[in-house]
Amino acid sequence: MSKVVLVTGGSSGIGKSICDHLSGQGFIVYGTSRNPDSLNTPELPYTLLKLDVVDEENAKQVVKSIVDREGKIDVLINNAGVGITGPVEETPNSEIQKAFNTNFFGPINLMKAAMPYMRDQRKGLIINITSIAGYMGLPYRGIYCATKGALALVSESMQLEAHEFGIDICNLAPGDFNTNIASGRYHAPILEDSAYSRNYEQVLYVVNKQMDDAEDPAQMGIVVEKIIRKKNRKMHYRVGAFMEKFSIRLKQILPDKVFNKLLLNHYKL
Template sequence: MNQVVLVTGGSSGIGKSICLYLHEKGYIVYGTSRNPARYAHEVPFKLIALDVLDDTTITPALKTIIDAEGKLDVLVNNAGIGMLGSIEDSTAEEVKEVFETNVYGILRTCQAVLPHMRERKMGLIINVSSIAGYMGLPYRGIYSATKASVHMITEAMRMELKPYGVHACVVDPGDFATNISDNRKVAHAGRSGSVYMEEINRIEAMINAEVAHSSDPLLMGKAIEKIIRSSNPDINYLVGKPMQKLSILVRRLVPKKWFEKIIASHYNMPVK
């Protein structure tokens, strides 16, 4: 019987590409959106309502799948948002909003599906983090912090779930050409006279150009399918351009201050 896969955030970018790829390969795919009616006509897979901020949408979404298919084999926690802003400018409310989506959102969906997966003594959870989760990127420190949290949560979860036959892993994308730039939160103060405003605008233009000219998110579909087919998934998978993947190795190998200089010079920031 075909495997049933739930992908949060199936209306756009990486999540949509994952859904399209898996659907093509014959998986039973359920993508999600906070507004499925807006996108359902554009996609060949099922798109159901789910907001990772709202438990009352998660339980019915899971019920829809179990009622129709009798099971859920794979959960891909892909829904997420970017954030731009200096650490000084980012208010607690703004930070909370990004953690709510990128971290608590993943916790909510995991907690909803795990009883079902444990009972069946099988299942796979793939959490989408980021290469940004390995380093505090300037003006994206909050985003990096949410993605680093996803690494730690998944590492712990893997060990907790092993006795129940459920696997968990992280996928770390590099830059992919999606709508992430349009949907990114920006710390309000950074747009209204902050001392960092000029730098934020410069860095934003730079990262938007990088994202616009980056990899095709279809690559993520291929990577996810490979993980689903693996009998014993690894802890994490890097997916992206070779230089982006290499940055993780360089960070491990060189003294921390050298790595800081590499990142600062990439963003044309002072290196001393």
């Protein structure tokens, strides 16, 4: 029987690439969007459902509707997320909370909704899309790093808790991919009288320039399929450019001051 897969944030970017690829490989795929009716997209090879991941009841309804239709849910891929940049000192708490609501509490809402069904099935897989940025604190991206790092850690805890029920939980951390996440990212404004204005503007320049050479998001669908088909899965997977993945290893082995110096040099700060 074909596996039933739910992918949040499935209307664009990485989520759409995952949905497109898995649909082409014979999976029964459901994607989600906050406003699917407003999208001017050609007919999709998968079903797109309306979902705001921040709404816990909405999450329960969407998962239940899939189980009612298909009789099961095999795989949950928590992909929906938002970007946020700015000096932490100058980022409004309301925007920090919004980022955590989507990037951290949103995946938890979906996991809470799906796990009772997976527990009854005695099997299931949850893949949380985190970020290589979640392994370290990057300048002027601290809130985003924190949301993804928090999701990675709670995934580790939940994997231990869910193990006895046959449920696997993995983290898949991408580096920079050529998606439209920047268009929906919250940017704290560059204030002329800010102590951070010069360095913040420099970091935004470097980040935007990196997007010109970013990876093709189609890679993510291929990696996700491989994870789904594996019998013995790892807790953590990373996909992206070599130096992005290698930076995680460097942080583990280098003294903090040396690693921080590398970051400062990278961003020309």
